[in-house]
Amino acid sequence: MHISSAFDGGNIHCLHCTDPSDIQLEINRDNGSDFYQWFYFRLSGAQNTTCVMKIANAGGAAYPKGWENYQAAASYDREHWFRVPTRFDGETLTLRHTPTFDSVYYAYFAPYPMSRHGDLIADAQMSPLTQDYVLGETLDGQDIDLLKIGTAGPGKKVCWVIARQHPGETMAEWWMEGFLSRLLDADDAIARAVVDRAVFYVVPNMNPDGARRGHLRTNACGANLNREWQDPTAERSPEVLLVRQKMQETGVDFCLDVHGDETLPYNFIAGPEGTPAWDDRRDLLLQGYKDALRRVNPDFQTRIGYERDAPGKANMTLCTNWVAETFRCLAMTLEMPFKDSAITPNPEEGWSPERSRKLGASCLDALYAVINRLHDEGA
Structure with missing residues (x-):
């Protein structure tokens, strides 16, 4: 498996992704600021594998109440975006998804590059x-x-x-x-x-x-x-x-x-x-x-x-x-x-x-x- 965000509008820091049931991530802060909440990243190599992605620093985001009753956006083709099961426990935002294809993108909302x-x-x-x-x-x-x-x-x-x-x-x-x-x-x-x-x-x-x-x-x-x-x-x-x-x-x-x-x-x-x-x-x-x-x-x-x-x-x-x-x-x-x-x-x-x-x-x-x-x- 591989996590990447080195593209237009991308934002995530991968702590580790060796175990699909415990992928650990963090959102990077805006440059020169304490604001953070936007995320956009690609997961590769996990087709037909149930993945549990945990954004460990979600509780310190700019608007933590924004995670309540929130479902993350996902897309295979970056055109059609759908929602995936997402849970917030007050500290960690957890996305759970089984990708149908080799590569899938996740984002806070459908990106506009x-x-x-x-x-x-x-x-x-x-x-x-x-x-x-x-x-x-x-x-x-x-x-x-x-x-x-x-x-x-x-x-x-x-x-x-x-x-x-x-x-x-x-x-x-x-x-x-x-x-x-x-x-x-x-x-x-x-x-x-x-x-x-x-x-x-x-x-x-x-x-x-x-x-x-x-x-x-x-x-x-x-x-x-x-x-x-x-x-x-x-x-x-x-x-x-x-x-x-x-x-x-x-x-x-x-x-x-x-x-x-x-x-x-x-x-x-x-x-x-x-x-x-x-x-x-x-x-x-x-x-x-x-x-x-x-x-x-x-x-x-x-x-x-x-x-x-x-x-x-x-x-x-x-x-x-x-x-x-x-x-x-x-x-x-x-x-x-x-x-x-x-x-x-x-x-x-x-x-x-x-x-x-x-x-x-x-x-x-x-x-x-x-x-x-x-x-x-x-x-």
Whole structure:
């Protein structure tokens, strides 16, 4: 048997794997940080052998409650991902599986490699609606891609959609596939209507370095990008700095920041209600967007989520809060689960890439429901 993770997005340290009933593993920390929870590795040479893989340091992970009622993802072809029996005893996360083939991959969630990110950008730029820009480089020298979709003009709204500030939250870029595919579909009436009313600026992957390095939450130097929006620097968080600069150039009427939540088995939206300038108009817009999304996609719900910040007590280093306050606009954070969706379970796959894509497509319906009320004159 052999354990490996020396590939794009891989993360595991093999302590020993001589006995298939006691394979001992550890997750590596994000570089320059104490965060860890993302894992992605390959097991070879164990066909038809019952394997018990124990992640010994799971109890010290960033979100240990994320392991409760969690089932790890597995794949033979890296296209179809299914869930395997997983148990957490408070210290060790144990995966039990009998591979059907010689080689099998295991991951915290279905990975989204940088090669697929490149394909996503290349495919999107083939649309006549799209312009592809490189905002600049990450600390590791990777491109920060920005897609501009549609054209700016008098009366048109400016919509920003970003994903994967936290690189281990790969469902966010699977969501992007569904969102972009529908937005660029010339035969979709909703897509045509929103592009007629708005210009879109889309960053499908805010954290290419963390994605390639196999990080859970940070970039190359250990910065949590979603805590950098108040004072980003080129030395620590160029990804946020460059996107902020472009936002200040274009203005913002709407911003959706797409994430995954380790602990809660639900799809939900967190708003910027605790920002100093939050008002009733934007609160109605936020509720309108959430209600519209709930109506069109039963995987989304509005009952369970994060506790609402008290007025004036929002953490202004977060993207949603900084954008909402700076531009007096509707800004939101969409969260999806690493686990299965508790209200619409699928035991074989759990929350999955395909369900993430479908939710991404549904978010256009919700935007269509509120787009004419974004940043009304005099607001």
